[in-house]
Amino acid sequence: MKKAGVAILGLGVVGGGTYQILTEKREFFKKTQGVDVTVECVLEKNVERAKQLGVEEAKIASSIEEVVVNPNVDIVVEVIGGTGVARTFVMKALMSGKTVVTSNKELFAKHWSELESAAKKMNVGLFFEASCVGGVPIIRTLQEGMQANKILSIKGIINGTTNYILTKMADEGWSYEEALKEAQRLGYAEFNPTADVEGFDATYKLSILSSLAFNKKICIENVYREGITGIDKEDIAYGKELGYTLKLLGIGKDTENGVEVRVHPTFVKNDNPLASVNDSFNAVHLVGDAVGEIMLYGRGAGALPTGSAIVSDVIFAAKHDEYFYAGFKNNITGNKETKFAKDFSSKYYIRLSVKDTAGVLSKISGMFSKHNVSISEVKQVSMGDGSAQIIIITHVCAESLVKKTLAKLDTLAEVFSVKGMVRIED
Amino acid sequence: MKKAGVAILGLGVVGGGTYQILTEKREFFKKTQGVDVTVECVLEKNVERAKQLGVEEAKIASSIEEVVVNPNVDIVVEVIGGTGVARTFVMKALMSGKTVVTSNKELFAKHWSELESAAKKMNVGLFFEASCVGGVPIIRTLQEGMQANKILSIKGIINGTTNYILTKMADEGWSYEEALKEAQRLGYAEFNPTADVEGFDATYKLSILSSLAFNKKICIENVYREGITGIDKEDIAYGKELGYTLKLLGIGKDTENGVEVRVHPTFVKNDNPLASVNDSFNAVHLVGDAVGEIMLYGRGAGALPTGSAIVSDVIFAAKHDEYFYAGFKNNITGNKETKFAKDFSSKYYIRLSVKDTAGVLSKISGMFSKHNVSISEVKQVSMGDGSAQIIIITHVCAESLVKKTLAKLDTLAEVFSVKGMVRIED
Numbered sequence: 001m002k003k004a005g006v007a008i009l010g011l012g013v014v015g016g017g018t019y020q021i022l023t024e025k026r027e028f029f030k031k032t033q034g035v036d037v038t039v040e041c042v043l044e045k046n047v048e049r050a051k052q053l054g055v056e057e058a059k060i061a062s063s064i065e066e067v068v069v070n071p072n073v074d075i076v077v078e079v080i081g082g083t084g085v086a087r088t089f090v091m092k093a094l095m096s097g098k099t100v101v102t103s104n105k106e107l108f109a110k111h112w113s114e115l116e117s118a119a120k121k122m123n124v125g126l127f128f129e130a131s132c133v134g135g136v137p138i139i140r141t142l143q144e145g146m147q148a149n150k151i152l153s154i155k156g157i158i159n160g161t162t163n164y165i166l167t168k169m170a171d172e173g174w175s176y177e178e179a180l181k182e183a184q185r186l187g188y189a190e191f192n193p194t195a196d197v198e199g200f201d202a203t204y205k206l207s208i209l210s211s212l213a214f215n216k217k218i219c220i221e222n223v224y225r226e227g228i229t230g231i232d233k234e235d236i237a238y239g240k241e242l243g244y245t246l247k248l249l250g251i252g253k254d255t256e257n258g259v260e261v262r263v264h265p266t267f268v269k270n271d272n273p274l275a276s277v278n279d280s281f282n283a284v285h286l287v288g289d290a291v292g293e294i295m296l297y298g299r300g301a302g303a304l305p306t307g308s309a310i311v312s313d314v315i316f317a318a319k320h321d322e323y324f325y326a327g328f329k330n331n332i333t334g335n336k337e338t339k340f341a342k343d344f345s346s347k348y349y350i351r352l353s354v355k356d357t358a359g360v361l362s363k364i365s366g367m368f369s370k371h372n373v374s375i376s377e378v379k380q381v382s383m384g385d386g387s388a389q390i391i392i393i394t395h396v397c398a399e400s401l402v403k404k405t406l407a408k409l410d411t412l413a414e415v416f417s418v419k420g421m422v423r424i425e426d
Numbered sequence: 427m428k429k430a431g432v433a434i435l436g437l438g439v440v441g442g443g444t445y446q447i448l449t450e451k452r453e454f455f456k457k458t459q460g461v462d463v464t465v466e467c468v469l470e471k472n473v474e475r476a477k478q479l480g481v482e483e484a485k486i487a488s489s490i491e492e493v494v495v496n497p498n499v500d501i502v503v504e505v506i507g508g509t510g511v512a513r514t515f516v517m518k519a520l521m522s523g524k525t526v527v528t529s530n531k532e533l534f535a536k537h538w539s540e541l542e543s544a545a546k547k548m549n550v551g552l553f554f555e556a557s558c559v560g561g562v563p564i565i566r567t568l569q570e571g572m573q574a575n576k577i578l579s580i581k582g583i584i585n586g587t588t589n590y591i592l593t594k595m596a597d598e599g600w601s602y603e604e605a606l607k608e609a610q611r612l613g614y615a616e617f618n619p620t621a622d623v624e625g626f627d628a629t630y631k632l633s634i635l636s637s638l639a640f641n642k643k644i645c646i647e648n649v650y651r652e653g654i655t656g657i658d659k660e661d662i663a664y665g666k667e668l669g670y671t672l673k674l675l676g677i678g679k680d681t682e683n684g685v686e687v688r689v690h691p692t693f694v695k696n697d698n699p700l701a702s703v704n705d706s707f708n709a710v711h712l713v714g715d716a717v718g719e720i721m722l723y724g725r726g727a728g729a730l731p732t733g734s735a736i737v738s739d740v741i742f743a744a745k746h747d748e749y750f751y752a753g754f755k756n757n758i759t760g761n762k763e764t765k766f767a768k769d770f771s772s773k774y775y776i777r778l779s780v781k782d783t784a785g786v787l788s789k790i791s792g793m794f795s796k797h798n799v800s801i802s803e804v805k806q807v808s809m810g811d812g813s814a815q816i817i818i819i820t821h822v823c824a825e826s827l828v829k830k831t832l833a834k835l836d837t838l839a840e841v842f843s844v845k846g847m848v849r850i851e852d
Contacts, residue, residue: 021574021716032641033573129571135717137563137571144570145555145563147459148447148737215458273723276702290447290734291561294724297699298717308716311574322748 001030004318005040005072007061007098009089010080011049014103014130015042017303018077018310019053025311035318040072043089064089068096075125075317077310078102083110094118094126099323101313103130103306109204109220112211116325125323127313132205133158133282135305136298137312141286142212143324149288151213154252155425158205160280160300161189161196162228162248166265167278170236170245176229188280198227199263202250209284210252210261212326216338218252218261226264235351235420238391239267242377244349245275249425258339267349267424347376347424348394348402352409353416356388360414364390367412371405373397387416393424427456430744431466431498433487433524435515436506437475440529440556441468443729444503444736445479451737461744466498469515490515494522501551501743503736504528509536520544520552525749527739529556529732535630535646538637542751551749553739558631559584559708561731562724563738567712568638569750575714577639580678581851584631586706586726587615587622588654588674592691593704596662596671602655614706624653625689628676635710636678636687638752642764644678650688657691661777661846664817665693668803670775671701675851684765693775693850773802773850774820774828778835779842782814786840790816793838797831799823813842819850 006022008015022039030036041061044050050060061067064085067076076093078100080086086107093100095118102108108115108131119126129139133156142151157163161183168179180197183189195201203223210218228248236246244267252261268275273295277283282300287293299305354360361380368375377393394402402421409415432448434441448465456462467487470476476486487493490511493502502519504526506512512533519526521544528534534541534557545552555565559582568577583589587609594605606623609615621627629649636644654674662672670693678687694701699721703709708726713719725731780786787806794801803819820828828847835841 017716025574025576028576029573135714136720137567140566140571141563144742145566145738146734147455147741148451148734150451150454271702273702276697276699288561288734290443290730290737292725292728292731294562294722296720296722298720302718304716305718308572308574308714311716312571315573316570319750320748322746324745 001034001036002318003036004074004314005038006075006077006314007041007043007067007070007073008039008077008079009043009067010078011042011044011046011053012079013303014306014310015044015079016053017307018079019055021304021307021311022314023054029315033315033319035315037314037318041067041070043067064092068092068098073098075099075101075314077314078104079310080104081106083107087111090115091118094122094124097122097124099125099317101127101310101317103310105131105201105204105208109207112217119323120325123323125317126325127317128208129313130306130309132208133284134298134300134302135308136282136284136296136300137309138209138284138296139212141296142209146286146288146291149290150254152254152287152289154209154213154284154286155274156206156209156250156284157247157274157277157282158250158284158300159196159202159248160282161193163277163282164188164280165197166228166236166246166248169231169233170240173233173237175233176231197229199225199248202248202263206250206252206261206263209250210259213252213286214254214259218259218338222261222340224262224264228265231265232420235349235422238351239349239422242379242391242393243270244268244424245270246422247274249274251425255341258341260341260344265422267422269426272426343398343400345396345398347396347426349420349422349424350392350394350406350418351420352390353419354388354390355414355416356382356386357414360388361390363412363414364409367409368392368394368405371401371408373401373405389419427460427462428744429462430500430740431464432501432503432740433467433469433493433496433499434465434503434505435469435493436504437468437470437472437479438505439729440732440736441470441505442479443733444505445481447730447733447737448740449480455741459741459745461741463740463744467493467496469493490518494518494524499524501525501527501740503740504530505736506530507532509533513537516541517544520548520550523548523550525551525743527553527736527743529736531557531627531630531634535633538643545749546751549749551743552751553743554634555739556732556735558634559710560724560726560728561734562708562710562722562726563735564635564710564722565638567722568635572712572714572717575716576680578680578713578715580635580639580710580712581700582632582635582676582710583673583700583703583708584676584710584726585622585628585674586708587619589703589708590614590706591623592654592662592672592674595657595659596666599659599663601659602657623655625651625674628674628689632676632678632687632689635676636685639678639712640680640685644685644687644764648687648766650690652690654691658846661775661848664777665775665848668805668817668819669696670694670850671696672848673700675700677851681767684767686767686770691848693848695852698852769824769826771822771824773822775846775848775850776818776820776832776844777846778816778818779845780814780816781840781842782808782812783840786814787816789838789840790835793835794818794820794831797827797834799827799831815845
C-alpha cells in the first residue's frame, strides 16, 4: 500500500478540519483509496490549540525548517493564508522536494508563476482545489472535465459572506449594515469584512478560475472589482418586483473583443440557476462550446468543506506520481499576450430619482436614445413628495455608452440623482 | 509533445459529436493541453455516414480486428451502445493493449468487473465519464473530488427524457401520453421509449454512480426500479399545490440499515435545488460527511455534451500514463459482502378516491395511525359526484408500513381506490 506523510502548516479553522479528517479517516482511506496517509507533523504557534485537537507534542514542529527536513513528510498542506510567511513556507517546502497542497487563494492569485516554476523544477505536486469554492471540485472540473471545450463564460457566486448578506437583504428586507452585523455574529463575516464585502476574495478566485478556464494567466490587476457596500435595499426590492435576484458575481467571458473579467453586484433572472443559490452557498456556472451549460453548487467555506477539498488533493497526491500543472499557453508570469476587452456589454438596471412632473420620462428616455442605449422596460413610482423613482432596464449595450448617458442625465435639472446602476446577466 | 491516436467505434449521434470535436479542435488541444490527438480510424457500417462526417475512406476500418492491430491506435472510443458487439469490441480492444473510453452505461453497469479486470491485466486505461450524466464530470468528481467523504446520499435527475416529460406535464398540464409524443417529436424520446420511461437507463447510471459513491459494487439487480408511465397528471397538480415538484430520481443512501438504491418518481420540495432542474437537464446532488451538500448540473445527453465527456477522457488518457481504477473494497464481481436495506423510510404522498360522506376521513386516518404511519398534512377535495379525493402527506415512516396501510385501506367500503402513492424527498 502506498504511504504518504503529511505536514499541516496552520491549525486554524481549515487546518483543524483537515487534521480531523485525515486522522479520523485513516482506516477509511486505506480501505477505499488504498493509501495510508498519516499526519507526521504540524506547524502552529498556538501549541494549546494543537494539543486540543489531539496532536501529540512530539509532532508539533517549532519551525518550517524542522518540517521540510523531516523525511517522513511527503506532502505539505498550507492553510495559513495570506502572502507573508505562507509564501516563504510554501516555497521552502517546494524547494525541499515536498508536494504542496494549499487553500490559499491570495497566494495563488498573486504568485502562481513563482510557485508553479518551483514545483516543476523540483518535479513535485502543487494542488489548490481548496483555494476556490471550498469543497466543490471546480479546479478539477476545469482541469480534467472540460478539456474538450473552449470555455465561453464563467459566472460564479464565489464568496459565501456576501451571498449570505445579499440573501438576507432580499428575504428579510434588511439594510446592508443589518445583514453584515448578523453575518459577523454568525461568524460568516470577519470583524474587518473588507476582503469579502469589497470583492477582493472573489477577485482572487476569479483570477484563478478564469486563468484555468481561458488557458491564459489572468492577473488580479485585470479584474474589474466592485463590492456590495454601496448596495441599497431599495434596488434589491425593485429588482425583485421585476423578476431579478441580486448576487455578487465573478464573471469571466472570452469574447471576440478579448477577455473580460469582473466582480460586481449583478441582477440575475429568477429562472437562472444562480438565482436560487442562497445563504452562504456558492456556485459556478460555466458555458463550454461543446458541453453547453454546467453548474457546480456547494459550500464555499468552512472547516470540513474546505478540509474535504484539501484532503481530496492530499489523497490524489498520495496515490499518483504524475503531476499536472496549469501549463498556460501564455507565459504564466504575465499576460502581455492576452487581449483584454476595453469595454463590455450587458443589460443594465438603472434607478433615477427625478422631479415628479410631466415630460420627465420623455426627456430621460430621449437621452438614452441619443446615446444609442435601447430601453426594454421602464417603471415610474411617484414618491408623493414631489419626486419620483424611475427604474429603467436596458437592452444589451456597451457599458461606456451607459456611463455617458448617466453622466449626461446627472446634469439635467429634472434628475435629482442616479440612485443605482446594476448590471444584469440573464 | 505527447501524441495519441484514436479509433471511434460507431458514428451515431455521440460518435459523430466526438469525431467533430477531435478533428476540429486538434490545434486547440495542442495549444491548451500539450497533446496531439488524431483520429486514426473509425468503425462504422454506414460508410456514407462516415463520409458525410468527413472521414477519409482510408480511415474507415472494416472490422474490429483491423482497428486493434493498427499500431497508430492508442485509444479506442466505444459509442455503439448495448452489450452485444460493443462488449466484444471493447474486450478485444482492452486485450490488445488499447485504452478504452466509453459512454456505454449498460455495458458498464452489467460488465464492469470483466472490463476492469481486462484493463488491469493489460495495464491500460478504462474511462467512462460519458456513461453518466453526459458532459457533467460526475465520475471525476466521485473518483477525485470526494475522496475525503463517506458519501451519505446521492440523488439524481439522471435521465433527460423523463425529466422533459415530467416538466411538460407540470408546466403545461399535459398527460403522460401527450408529453411523450412531444418528446418523441423533438427526438428526446425514442420510438420505443421503454429504456427511458421505465427507468432502465436511470438504473444503469445509478448502479455506476452509487458503486463509486459507496465504494462497493451495486449491481442493477439491487436497484429498485419504477418508471413514470403510471404517473397521473392529477398527482403532479396536487403535488404542485402542496409545494412539490415531481422528478424521476435515482436515489442511493448508505445508512445504518444498509445500502438502499432506487429509481422512482419522487416529489421534491420546491426549494430543493433539484426541483428547478427542468426540461432535458440533469443534475446530481450528493451529501458527503465532510463536504456537506454539493450539486452538479448540466446536459445529460446530446452529441456535443456527451462528446465533451468522451474527449475529456481521451485527453486525460493521452496526457497521463497512470490509470485509475475503481478499486472497490468489495470484490467488484459481486456484492455478497454488501448489506442492502430490506426496507426504507421516506415521507409519502398518497391520494385516495373515497366516498364523499361524513366520518370517512376519521376512519382513514385511524387506519394510518393503527399502522404507526403518522400524517403531517391532509387535504380533502369534494368531486361533486358523491366521491372525494383525499390527499395525505405522511411524516417519515417505513415503506412496509405504508404498503400495509394502503392494502388495508383498499378493503374499506368507503375507499374506492388508491389513486397515487409517491415518495417524497425534502
